[in-house]
Amino acid sequence: MGAKKNRDKNTNAAAAAEGTTEASAEQQGPPPPEPKPPVEVLYCAVCSFPPEYCEFGSSLTKCKEWLQETHPDLFQKYYSDEALQAKIGTLSLEAQSKLEKDVAKKEAKADAKADAALKKKLSSQITIKRIERNKRKHVTAIHGLEAFNIDLKKAAKQFASKFATGASVTKNPQGQDEIVIQGDVSDEVLEMIEEEVGILKGIPADNVEIVEDKKKKPAD
Amino acid sequence: MFKKFSTSTDIAGQTPVKSSVQRSLRAAVLAQWKIEPETLDVIWPKKEGLVHVKCREHISIYTVHGEPIFFQHFDGPIYPTLRVLHKYPYILPLVRIDRGAIRFLLAGAHMMCPGLTSAGGYLPPSEEALAADTPVAIHAEGKEHAVGVGISKMSSEEMRKVNKGVGVETVTYLGDDLWALQTI
Ligand SMILES: [Zn+2]
Numbered sequence: 001m002g003a004k005k006n007r008d009k010n011t012n013a014a015a016a017a018e019g020t021t022e023a024s025a026e027q028q029g030p031p032p033p034e035p036k037p038p039v040e041v042l043y044c045a046v047c048s049f050p051p052e053y054c055e056f057g058s059s060l061t062k063c064k065e066w067l068q069e070t071h072p073d074l075f076q077k078y079y080s081d082e083a084l085q086a087k088i089g090t091l092s093l094e095a096q097s098k099l100e101k102d103v104a105k106k107e108a109k110a111d112a113k114a115d116a117a118l119k120k121k122l123s124s125q126i127t128i129k130r131i132e133r134n135k136r137k138h139v140t141a142i143h144g145l146e147a148f149n150i151d152l153k154k155a156a157k158q159f160a161s162k163f164a165t166g167a168s169v170t171k172n173p174q175g176q177d178e179i180v181i182q183g184d185v186s187d188e189v190l191e192m193i194e195e196e197v198g199i200l201k202g203i204p205a206d207n208v209e210i211v212e213d214k215k216k217k218p219a220d
Numbered sequence: 221m222f223k224k225f226s227t228s229t230d231i232a233g234q235t236p237v238k239s240s241v242q243r244s245l246r247a248a249v250l251a252q253w254k255i256e257p258e259t260l261d262v263i264w265p266k267k268e269g270l271v272h273v274k275c276r277e278h279i280s281i282y283t284v285h286g287e288p289i290f291f292q293h294f295d296g297p298i299y300p301t302l303r304v305l306h307k308y309p310y311i312l313p314l315v316r317i318d319r320g321a322i323r324f325l326l327a328g329a330h331m332m333c334p335g336l337t338s339a340g341g342y343l344p345p346s347e348e349a350l351a352a353d354t355p356v357a358i359h360a361e362g363k364e365h366a367v368g369v370g371i372s373k374m375s376s377e378e379m380r381k382v383n384k385g386v387g388v389e390t391v392t393y394l395g396d397d398l399w400a401l402q403t404i
Contacts, residue, residue: 035258038307041365049394050306050365056326057395086362095320102323153228169228177228 058110138184225397316342368393
């Protein structure tokens, strides 16, 4: 560390000296190479592609709206009549119209899929299960968060640090992922979902239920 | 390679890369890509820790601050991610596919020779001929930015001569699961 500082000082001193005798500085060889600046690429906020590729995505209508609003110059560049003519390039008219049909089909499919996903989301249930391990020990299992696009690993981490306990993502016997937290924190988890703490956003509280899973008492 | 890739099932673990290994990786990148050391330092600063993300089927992704920078299959060639290639397009030799081939590439297909040798396509001229098994930037007719990263399966001269079968294997492309993965 100390050595490096000294070196910096020396180069500074050298630079200062060079400043006074410019002519000799020129003979001291080329300046240190500079990094080449990166190309700034704009990405579509709708489909994440560079806008020139939006035409191949499944959200062209929305992409075009976005581009027209935010970058009208680029919109002209990509979607004016001349641009549309030019870009067909070496593709035959037949192939181009097939491409357009495919894109329209893809878009309709994606829309239908999004609709279905939304419906499914609104109807999917989250269960918070309080599981009795033995008389005084419980674990809390949360199932169904992934339907709301919540990263289970991140959510488990958040629960672990919030409750200062262990939390992990495991597969339940049905083979579905769920979060298991050590200790009974079911009420607190429900509260966090209601208050949308951290990454637990966008879950309607009506879809969440707490269930008990008690060990059967041995019959005596 | 990344048509279907999910962080929850395809990643085995993440480990910081030892500095001695980082040095040899840096040397390998400098040898394989057309990039100046000082520009590579901007993409991958020497002081920042490189993280090795171990994935299924011996795929390794390397990240800086969680952002994938390059990846490798076994100890094969080192490929930049498409986002890095967009920023520094000259680091790999360029091939171009014609407009008709774009939608196949975006569905994950490998690139057939005719899509590269047709009027809308491009292969380097014979004096700069491409050898087989070279990582390439895949560009597309009428487009400014690369649409994918691939590897040549035969030399560019052979592609012209044979003009059938797969010329360039697609490794990663716009919209695949690696593209979707902005940070790990
Ligand atoms: Zn778009």
